[in-house]
Amino acid sequence: DAKTTQPPSMDCAEGRAANLPCNHSTISGNEYVYWYRQIHSQGPQYIIHGLKNNETNEMASLIITEDRKSSTLILPHATLRDTAVYYCIFGRAGANNLFFGTGTRLTVIP
């Protein structure tokens, strides 16, 4: 299984940036970094993915280190609705078995 390392939990004040780290030291050259989140009682939701360049979309930014062994998901202005478990995963594009692990439980505090 392609495993990543994430802190089990984090808190963030509402309105502040949430920076969620992930280590993926065994990633290979053709594997992407994907981030998903799972809000209680819902299926996981795709957030963003990247190969080596930093990426930004309407939900978040993804910063990947130059050696690609770690990345950070940034939620620029966290809201209470961002409270969820965030999963960092890596795999080839179209990979048939993304290993989700246990993720980081982010709690946004009012």
Added chain:
Amino acid sequence: GAGVSQSPSNKVTEKGKDVELRCDPISGHTALYWYRQSLGQGLEFLIYFQGNSAPDKSGLPSDRFSAERTGGSVSTLTIQRTQQEDSAVYLCASSFGGSGYTFGSGTRLTVV
């Protein structure tokens, strides 16, 4: 459809009975995946379809579990002779090419 649809959303069954869980992927998505998630746990991969074929069945936990996909669309996950340890949320996802997975809301299975 607009998203991945799973049915039923909740299923309570007696131990030893068979159950069928259905997944309607996003139209045009060629890949379909089944995962399950026990309470408080991460996602456990079960099976993957590319079109109608399942090149990777490695995650099925026992021979009581089977899955099929017809017409490159709807998939059914069948659990025979259900056991209490089968209780979990069963999640289906679909994707196309290198896009991220789109998950359904899952089927919560409770075996009593």
